[in-house]
Amino acid sequence: MQKLVQQCRLLGDRQEFRKVMNLxxxxxxxxxxxxxxxxxxxYPANVLSGFETTAGATFFNLNNxxxxxxxxxxxxxxxxxxxxxxLLPLTDEEVVARVKSHLEVCERGFKGATVVDSAVLRFPKAVTHFSPGSYASRPFQATSIPNCFLAGDWVKGVSHGANGLSQERAYVxxxxxxxxxxxxCGQGSKAVVLDVEPDEPHIAAAKQANQAVRGVLDSLGLKSPLL
Ligand SMILES: Cc1cc2nc3c(=O)[nH]c(=O)nc-3n(C[C@H](O)[C@H](O)[C@H](O)COP(=O)(O)OP(=O)(O)OC[C@H]3O[C@@H](n4cnc5c(N)ncnc54)[C@H](O)[C@@H]3O)c2cc1C
Incomplete structure (x- = not known):
């Protein structure tokens, strides 16, 4: 998208698209x-936190x-x-050894298991970095170009529970x-978008508290440093 904005005058003339260059x-x-x-x-889905100094990771048990x-x-x-x-410069073997060693910490059973096959894929600069300040530069789905609409995990203003970096958000x-x-266009039939399940009580309470605090900050004219 950043390349398109740089090369297409129609997009580069509009601030909403130029802001994409900040992402x-x-x-x-x-x-x-x-x-x-x-x-x-x-668990079938797991987060590896604190295993690498600068990288976060997840692992999934695909048998489940x-x-x-x-x-x-x-x-x-x-x-x-x-x-x-x-980690990008590491060899495939080194990456695989790292994964195995992390797995062994989480599930001791992997100590006695041997890797018989593996695949390592590298994706440099492939995923949107949702970071403090990035919200302000992300685009809405409807744009100032009347027949141009945006989709993807990176758009904002989506009134749906599918948040953050996810295929669900991209789909929605x-x-x-x-x-x-x-x-x-005034023609065609609309897709039905199912909402996510309601928040669990503790998440709903935390969201309410967050909204209340933001309401107070807004009324005092204070801006969140994250937006
Ligand atoms: C390793 C990895 C693991 C992930 N695991 C999960 C997970 O477990 N669960 C989950 O929900 N999400 C996961 N995600 C995130 C999820 O994949 C993304 O949120 C989702 O794919 C975003 O979809 P998108 O349509 O916004 O963008 P993308 O999937 O990136 O699609 C953009 C497409 O545009 C194409 N494109 C780019 N430039 C051009 C151009 N100039 N012209 C034409 N085409 C172009 C690209 O080739 C690409 O196909 C993972 C992501 C990665 C990288």
Whole structure:
């Protein structure tokens, strides 16, 4: 999008598109490891926090999540590193060894398992960096160009519970953009966008408290440093 904005006068003339130039992206490494035996994990989806100094990571047990691997003879684990700048230069073998060592800390059963196959994919600058201040530079779905609508995990102003870096948000905003096109053209049938389940009570309470604090700050004319 940044290249389009730089090269297309129609976009570059408009501040809402020029603001996109303020956004940054992060490096990601996606890995998949096949093991010689099944190692049960307590949870199918997991966050690896504090394992790397600058990168965060997740790992998923695909035997529990994907039909394709439900009956696999060994564990199939996918692990992704976000903010993986420092890890990009490592060899595939080094990355795989790192993933295995992290897994062993989380689930001791991996100590006795051997990696029989693996894949390591590097995605430099591939993922939107949702950082303090970035909200102000992200675009809305409807733009000042009447027949141009935006979709993707990075747009803002989406009245839906699918937030942040997620395929769900990308999907929801895609449907919403298509619905805006239907509105604009006056023809076609709109897609139904299902909302997420209601927040659990403690999350709902925290959101209410946050809104109350923001309301007070707004009434005092104080701006959030994050927006
Ligand atoms: C390693 C990794 C793991 C992830 N894991 C999860 C997860 O477990 N769960 C989850 O919900 N989300 C996950 N995400 C995030 C999720 O993938 C993204 O939020 C989602 O794909 C964003 O969709 P998008 O349509 O906004 O952008 P993208 O999926 O990036 O799609 C943009 C498309 O535009 C194309 N494109 C770019 N420039 C041009 C151009 N000039 N002309 C034509 N086409 C162009 C690109 O090739 C790409 O296909 C993960 C992301 C990564 C990288």
């Amino acid at each position: 940054r992206s992060i490096d990601v490494i996606a890995t998949r490891l096949w093991f010689d035996k099944l190692v049960p994990t307590r 999540l994907q039909d394709e691997y439900r009956d696999a003879p060994g564990s199939v684990i996918t692990a992704d590193f976000y903010g993986a700048n420092e 905003t895609g449907l919403t953009a298509a619905n805006l096109v239907v509105d604009h």
